[in-house]
Every structure is written in structure tokens, then in C-alpha cells.
Amino acid sequence: MKRLIFSAITVSAFSLIMFNSTAVKAQNVGQTLKVWPTSVKSKASVNRSVKKDWLLDNSAYLARIYAIPEKKELVLDNGLLKRTFRISPDVACVDFLNQITGQQLLRAIKPEARLVIDGQNYNVGGLYGQKEHAYLLPSWIDDFKAGDSSFHYVSHQITELTPFLNWKTKMWAGNKQQPAGKVLSFTYQSDLPALKNIQVQVNYAIYDGLPLISKWLTLKNNSGKTVQLDQVVNEVLAVVEEESAVVGAASLDNKTARGMKVPQGIYLESNFAFNNAMRYPISDQSTHWKVDKSYTSQVNYDYQTPCLLEVHPTRDIGIPLKDGATFQSIRTNELLMDSYDRERRGLAIRKMYRTTMPWTTANPIFMHLVSKNDDQVRTAIDQCAVTGYEALILSFGSHCNMEDTTATNINKWKTLSDYAHSKGIFIGSYSLFSSRKISDADDVIDPKTGKPGAAFFGNAPCFGSKWGLGYLKSLKTFMSKTGFDIFENDGPYPGDVCASTTHPGHEGLEDSQWKQMELQKSLYHWCNEQGIYVNAPDWYFMDGINKIGIGYREVNFSLSREQQMILNRQNIFDGTWDEIPSMVWGFVPLTKYQGGGPEAVLEPLKDHLKDYEQLMMQYYGAGIQACYRGPRLYDTDETKETVQKVINWYKGNREILNADIIHLRRADGRDWDGLMHVNPRLKSKGMILLYNPLKEEIRRVIKVPLYYTGLKTTASLSVENGVPKKYTLDRDYNISVPLVMKPESYTWIKITE
DSSP states (O other): OOOOOOOSOOBTTEEEOOOOTTTSOOBOOSOOOOOOOTTOOOOTTSOTTOOSOTTTOOTTOOOEEEEEGGGTEEEEEOSSEEEEEEOSSSOEEEEEEETTTTEEOEEEOOOSEEEEETTEEEEESOEEOOOOOSOOOGGGGGGOEEOSSSBEEEEEEEEEOOOSSOOOOOSOBSOOOOOOEEEEEEEEEOOSGGGTTEEEEEEEEEETTSSEEEEEEEEEEOSSSOEEEEEEEOEEEEEOOSOOOSSOOOOOSSSOOTTSOOOOSEEEEESOBOSSOSSHHHHBOSEEEEOOTTOTTOSSTTSOOOOEEEESOSSOOOEEEOTTOEEEOOOEEEEEOOOOOHHHHHHHHHHHHHHHOGGGGBOOOEEEEOOSSHHHHHHHHHHHHHHTOOEEEEOTTSSOOTTOOOHHHHHHHHHHHHHHHHTTOEEEEEEEOSSSOOOTTTBOBOTTTSSBOOBTTBSOBOTTSHHHHHHHHHHHHHHHHHTOOEEEEESOOOOOOOOOSSOTTOSSHHHHHHHHHHHHHHHHHHHHHHTOEEEOSSOOGGGTOOBEEOOOOGGGGGSOHHHHHHHHHHHHHHTTSSSOGGGEEEEEESSOOSSOOGGGOOOSGGGGHHHHHHHHHHHHHTTOEEEEEESOSOSSHHHHHHHHHHHHHHHHTHHHHTSEEEEEEOOOSSSOEEEEEEOTTSSSOEEEEEEEOSSSOEEEEEEEEOGGGTOOSEEEEEETTSOOEEEEOOTTSEEEEEEEEOTTEEEEEEEEO
């Protein structure tokens, strides 16, 4: 056997080494990416207009809306997707094409929306007469008829996409540009006496550079009377099924189908999601995959294939819509997928966030202070300024009360806010809404018992109660008058219904969920447009929040520091498949939290510098801000220098560290683990972060997938500040990197051309 040959390069805790290629077998522990690289010639099923992978370069895919008069059609097209509408004798979606893969998503025509008004169902648009629902041929459409009881097409207009939120910020953000695109709006009216002068507008937005359609509905009541708007179904799509099964049943609980997969060619996300799960698919309250009994040629014997998509709040909205009032439905993002690969699907979702919700890319460096007095706040501000931190958040358990709008309290916190700003530090505070008891008069009322209790958190206030409306007003007053820049909202509205008929913010049980949701959103809209950064542990991203928890078990912070480091890296790995680093926060308790002994805490910081540094590097290396919760950031000059070193390193590599994550190997304590950031538009195309948790040196050859760096032939890798070494990419865009890893260590490797 040939012996190992080592290079002379040795850098910090890790070394790049040269192995004789026949001596050591490379371990294929990197992700094998199943993509369609642009160099592949055999792409018969892919639309010829798709010339570049949009995840690497989407600049050529500009949104346009155009007419095909001879076909009576309007088309939304950006080279990545195409959605076509026939507009005579009524509006109907007749084509929904993924131009990346060539997949047709549509198998049948359905109404464009559905309303339930005064207990009656009314379709909006659509054509009727299709007999075969497994597929749709264009030659059939001329024979289809308009419905006789629907809202019918009146007119349409095409406009430029305008921001859904007028976001402002002074903080660092990876993207401060609002998305560009076009909007097609169809206007409908009905001839039925019960619906006279009720106008419906169905809107479709198509974006530059994304295989994405956003859809929402606006309803204007000019009927001269109040109507009961029970429900709005803002999307109905007969989608091609994911698979065929002779037996098996579709689940109607909105989440999964027993025995059969729901269609994977489309990812849906709406701004009607809550329940503190900190993951969208679990928080989602609007996506419903149903059966289509009109699809009589399906394989499933009992017609249970889950291939009919309806988007609407799970619970009826129950809104009394007064004469002259306007209602806007939830907004739904429909993102077309071109792969089953988990990483690529996640990258597509992350691109959607970065583009359509740019506020999610803001990522200030913040400390979580536990304060008892004003002097501790000033000291923390000073420490933030010295170490390079950018923001201070008064954590739970601190002495800041944002509900107190007395002149004395406002003046005190205005003075501290001014002091923070004079040091270049943003400041904000924590406030708890939902998981608390206010009073029998203000808490949500259980419809079964007529008493408080049975809320998501047991007892909780109703946002529509007198207290809830006052809470909303107090927060706005406090932040406006003190100049606070950050709002950390714990326990935001989690979907509780309230049977009270005396709360001023809702009529009764039927509209209580929708009205409370709208109140919560209004606060986040206001913050977003005032430049106030929002942390909130629930999925309100489309309505303006900036960050959510990455997901962790709080009692784990009573475990040893060694265990916490492994668990934190697992949380980071698991929590960044669909989220960008700036969307999530982690947690590093500097003092005792949820129990635990001396082995669990970092204080005194000077005695645990190695662990403190690695915990910071794990989060900052992932591009994730953690809540460093305690009374101070440093206790000695040596500790201060350690914090400064990590922060300076992070700021020096901030762009690439906030880029998308490619998952290399999950932490298990048995071997190395790591991740890689990629951004083909930067000079630094990638950054690898690696960890050795073992108490012994390990040597590995790891496979690193470089497709999403945009590099095609060669890549230069430098370990920390070492001399770059060039590698040749294989035909799958991978390189094999030999590494020596010292015990209990970490390193970073920069990737350039």
C-alpha cells in the first residue's frame, strides 16, 4: 500500500493536506445534488427559453403580461413559468406551465375563486363543460360555457407590482430592494339580485426572476346593505396528481394524504399561518388538498386522490361586510418546483423570501440584556459599542415595561434610547402578549363553556378586547415616543377564537379569529414601515416580521456546554433547509437558564473563553444571530478581545456568511460536521464551516458540492488566512478536499475562483 504524502501547509486547528489518491478512499458525506446543470445538452422536456439556472443567475427572466387576441387569452410569463387565462366567455386558467421542467400543472378548469356570502356558495369566473378531468386539451376550450350563477368577468387591468409593505430600515440587510414584476387584475360582477353591486377583483402578481405567482382577492360591497362574508376561497386549482394509488384515502385535514402524496410540483405559502411551530408547513392554516369527484378517470377506486387545491382559512372568516366596505383576502405565494432534491427545493423557497420579503435579510448583531436598573443598560450599550455589536434588546425579565406609557416611563427610556443612538447602537425591548391572563372581561372566551380558558396557551387575552386594543395602542405610543428600533413580541396572536359579544374589536365568535389576526398583522405592518425590527416566534413573515426562532428546547440549556454545542449545531442544520440565516435566531444563555449547574453556564466568561468563542463562531459562522442573554458581553480585557475578534471576523465576511447554506454533514458527536455558504454573485463564492467535536485528531477526505457557487471548472480554497489551493471540479461540480482536524476545534475555509 502506498504511504500517505502530506503537504507542508498547516493552518490553525485544521490543515489542508495532499493525499495520494490511491491511498485513502474519499468519504462521500457531502450532499449529492440532483440538478439540471446548464451544460447538460439533453433537455428535451425543458422549455428552450430557459438558458440559465435561475438559482445561479435569474437576471434574464423578466416578468411580462401579454395578450394573444386570436385565442382570447392573457398570459403571465417570465421564462420560468407561464400562466394563461382564457377571457371569453368568462375567465378561466387554461395553462399553468413550469418552463424549467416542461411540466404542465393543470389538468382541468376550475373557478378562479369561490365566495360564501350569507351562507351561499358563489363561484368567480371559470368555464364549464369539461368531461375528462385527467388532462385538458386546448381544442376543447372553445366548446366550454360560462356558469349561470357565478360572478362574471367585466374587465381587467395590468399594472406594475408595487410593494405590499413600504419597508424601511437603517440596519444591515442582504437585500434592500423591493421585488419587481407585473400584476394582472380581473374584475367580476354578478347579475344575481342578492349580489348586485358587489365587485370582486382577483389579482395575480408575477415576479422578475422567480417561478412564482402571488394571488389575492379584493371585494368591494356597494350593495347598500351589510352582507355576511362567511368565507373566501382565493385559489382553486385542479393540479396533476403526484402519484396513482388504487386504494388509499386522502386526508382532509389540510396537511397530508394517507397513502398518497400531495403534488410536489408547487409550493404554497400564505399570510395566514400561526401556532408557534416556527415552521411554515406546520403553521399553515390555509392550504387544503382535497379530492375531486369530477375526476372520474383517476386510478383511485374511491376517487380519493389529493389533487384539488383550495386555499382559504381553515376556519370560516365570518365577516359582516358593511355597505361601502372593502375586504382583502389572504395572499398566497405559488412557487413552482423543478426538483425533488431537498437542498434545491429549499434554495428555491429561500430565494422567494430574499426577493419578495427583503426585510427577512436584515440581520443586526444584537445582545439580549437582563437588566435590573438603568446603569446596567448603559453599561451594556457601552460594551456593545466597544465590541462591534449593533443592537441591544431588553430581554424577558428585564425592567423595561413597554405597556407603561406614563410620561415618567417614556422619558426614562427616551433618555436611554438617545444614549444608545449616540453610541451607534439600536435598542429595543421584549413584550409578552398571548400566554398571560389579564381578566375575565379581557381574556378569550371559550365557546363551549362561555368562560376564559382553553386558549392555545391556556389563558390568553383577546386582541379584540378593550385591553387588547389598548395594548396595541400602548406599544405604538411607547415605540414612537422613545425612538426604540426593535420590538420582540413573544406569544403573538396564535389563532385563538373568542366567543365574547362585548369585545369592541370583533362582533362575536364567527369573526373573532380573522379580526384578531388582522390586529396582529396591523402592528407588524406599522413596525415594518416605521423601520422597527421585529422578532416574533410565529410565521408572520409576509406581514413584516424579520426573525423567528430557529427551534430549540429551552431546558436543553441546562445541559453541559459540551452538549449544548452539539445540540446547537443540530438545531442550525435542521432549521436552515427552508429558511435563510437572517430569518432565525438561536440562543446562548450566558447565565443560569432553565436550571443546570456550573457545567451549563458561561459566566464567569473569562473562565470559559474557549466554549464562549466556539458558541459564537457556531452561530456567526452560520450567519445566525443568537440571543446572548445575560448582564454583559465581557468581564475582562481578554474576554473583550475574544468577542471583538469573532465580531470583526463576522463583519469581514458578512455577505457570504448571510448567504444560503448548503448542508454538508449534521452534527452527531461521532465525526466532523459542517455546512457551507454559497453565493455565485460574490467575490467569495463560498465559505465552509467545519467542526471536530472529538477529543482526538481526525483525517478525512470530504466531498464538497460546488454547483451553487457558480464555479464550473476550478475553485481556490484557503483555510482561514492560509495560502489558497486550487481544485478541479468533477463532472458533478464536486471537489474532494483532504483535511486534518485537530481535537475539539473548528475552522473556516473560503472559496474563490
